[in-house]
Amino acid sequence: MGGQKQEEITPGVPQGGIDGVVDLYGGQVLAFAVNVLGNREDAEDAVQESFIQVFRNLGSYDPGRSFKTWIFTIVYRRCLDMLKKKKRFRAALEKAKHEFPVSSNPGPAGAVPAEVLKAISARERTALSLWANEGYSAREISGVLSCSESTARVVLFNARKKIRALLENHHASLQNS
Amino acid sequence: MLRCKIVEFLFDALPIGVWRAFLIRRHIDGCPACQKKILSLEEARSLLVGPLDPDEWAGFKMRLRSRMANEAADRVPVVYGKPAKLWRWASSAAIVLMLVAAGFWLLRETGKEVPVADRIRPPERFELDYIRVGGQPAGAYIYQPQGAAIIIVWAEKAP
Numbered sequence: 001m002g003g004q005k006q007e008e009i010t011p012g013v014p015q016g017g018i019d020g021v022v023d024l025y026g027g028q029v030l031a032f033a034v035n036v037l038g039n040r041e042d043a044e045d046a047v048q049e050s051f052i053q054v055f056r057n058l059g060s061y062d063p064g065r066s067f068k069t070w071i072f073t074i075v076y077r078r079c080l081d082m083l084k085k086k087k088r089f090r091a092a093l094e095k096a097k098h099e100f101p102v103s104s105n106p107g108p109a110g111a112v113p114a115e116v117l118k119a120i121s122a123r124e125r126t127a128l129s130l131w132a133n134e135g136y137s138a139r140e141i142s143g144v145l146s147c148s149e150s151t152a153r154v155v156l157f158n159a160r161k162k163i164r165a166l167l168e169n170h171h172a173s174l175q176n177s
Numbered sequence: 178m179l180r181c182k183i184v185e186f187l188f189d190a191l192p193i194g195v196w197r198a199f200l201i202r203r204h205i206d207g208c209p210a211c212q213k214k215i216l217s218l219e220e221a222r223s224l225l226v227g228p229l230d231p232d233e234w235a236g237f238k239m240r241l242r243s244r245m246a247n248e249a250a251d252r253v254p255v256v257y258g259k260p261a262k263l264w265r266w267a268s269s270a271a272i273v274l275m276l277v278a279a280g281f282w283l284l285r286e287t288g289k290e291v292p293v294a295d296r297i298r299p300p301e302r303f304e305l306d307y308i309r310v311g312g313q314p315a316g317a318y319i320y321q322p323q324g325a326a327i328i329i330v331w332a333e334k335a336p
Contacts, residue, residue, distance in 0.1 A: 018245060019242070019245075022238065022241060022242065022245070023238075026234060026237075026238055026241065027228050027229040027230070027231065027233070027234055028228045028229075030229055030234050030237065031225075031226045031227055031228050031229050034226045035225045035226050044237050044240075047237075047241070048240070048241055048244055051241060051245060052244065052245065052248050055245060055248060055249070056248075059261045060261075116224060117224070128216075128221055128225065129225055131218075131221070132218060132221035132222045132225055133222065133225060133227055133228060138198075148194065148195075149198070150194045150195045150197070150198030150199075151194045151198070153197075153198040153201050153202065154194050154197045154198055154201065157197075157201050157205070157215065159216075160215035160216035160221070161214065161215045161216075163216045163220075163221075163224065164214060164215050164216045164220075167216075167220075
C-alpha cells in the first residue's frame with residue numbers, strides 16, 4: 001500500500017505509514033466513535049471514512065499539532081455528520097421516537113447504557129470519552145471540539161454533572177421500587 | 178459547604194463560558210465536596226467503551242485495510258510534502274501575476290490619451306440671446322481667431 005511512502009516524507013506521522021496509523025490508533029478511534037455514536041456499525045462506517053480522509057489529507061497534516069488529536073478531530077467531525085444524516089433520515093421517515101442509536105448493538109464491552117448517554121449531547125459524549133479514555137485535558141479536548149479551552153472545560157463539566165444526576169436518579173428509583 | 182453553595186449559585190447566575198470555566202478551575206476541580214456531585218474518572222470509564230483489544234476489532238481492521246488498499250489503487254499518486262507546497266506557491270504566484278497583468282491592462286485602457294480633435298470640436302453654430310453685466314444689459318463682442326478652434330466672448334457694460 002502507498003502508506004509506506006507517505007510515512008517517509010510526512011513528518012509527525014507514526015512509523016509504518018497508514019497501516020501503522022491504523023494499528024496504533026484503530027482501536028482507540030473505534031471505541032471513541034462507538035462512544036460518540038453509540039452504535040458499533042455506525043462507528044465502523046465513521047472510522048472507515050475518517051481513515052480514508054486521513055489517508056487523502058496526510059499531506060495537509062500540520063506536524064506542529066498532535067497527530068492523535070488530528071485523527072480524533074476528523075473522527076469527531078465524521079461522527080457529527082453521521083448523526084446529522086441520521087437525524088434527517090429519521091425526520092424524513094417520521095420516526096420521532098427519540099431513539100438513541102446505541103441500544104441495538106452496544107459495542108464489544110456492552111458498556112454503553114443508552115438511557116444515560118442519550119441524555120447528553122454528542123459534544124459532551126466526545127469530551128467525556130476523550131477525558132476518560134484518552135486522558136485528554138480541557139486544552140486538548142478544545143482542539144478536537146474546535147472551541148476555546150473554557151468552553152471545553154464547561155462542556156466536560158456539564159457532561160459529568162448530568163450523568164451523575166441521572167445515575168443518582170436511577171439508583172433512587174431502583175431503591176424505591 | 179457555604180463556599181460550594183456560593184460557587185454553585187454564581188455558576189448558575191452567569192451562564193458565560195469563561196466565567197464558568199474560571200469557577201471550575203478555581204474551586205470545583207479542587208473541592209472534594211463538589212467532586213462528589215460530578216462523575217468521577219472511574220465511573221466515566223465504567224460507562225464508556227474503552228480502547229478495544231486487537232481481537233475485538235480484528236475483522237474491522239481487515240475490512241478497513243482492504244478499503245484503504247482499494248483507495249490507494251484508485252488514487253493517482255500524489256507526492257506530499259515539499260512538492261505540494263511548491264504547487265501551492267506556484268498557483269498563488271500565477272494568480273498574482275494574472276491580477277497584475279489585468280490591472281496593468283485596465284490602467285492602460287483607462288489612461289489612454291483622447292485625441293485633441295475628439296475632445297474639442299468647434300461648435301457648428303454659436304448663438305447669444307443676451308448678456309447682462311451687473312444686472313444691466315451689456316454689449317457683447319464675439320471673436321474667433323482665424324484657424325483656431327476657440328471662440329472668445331467679450332462682454333462690456335453698456336454706457
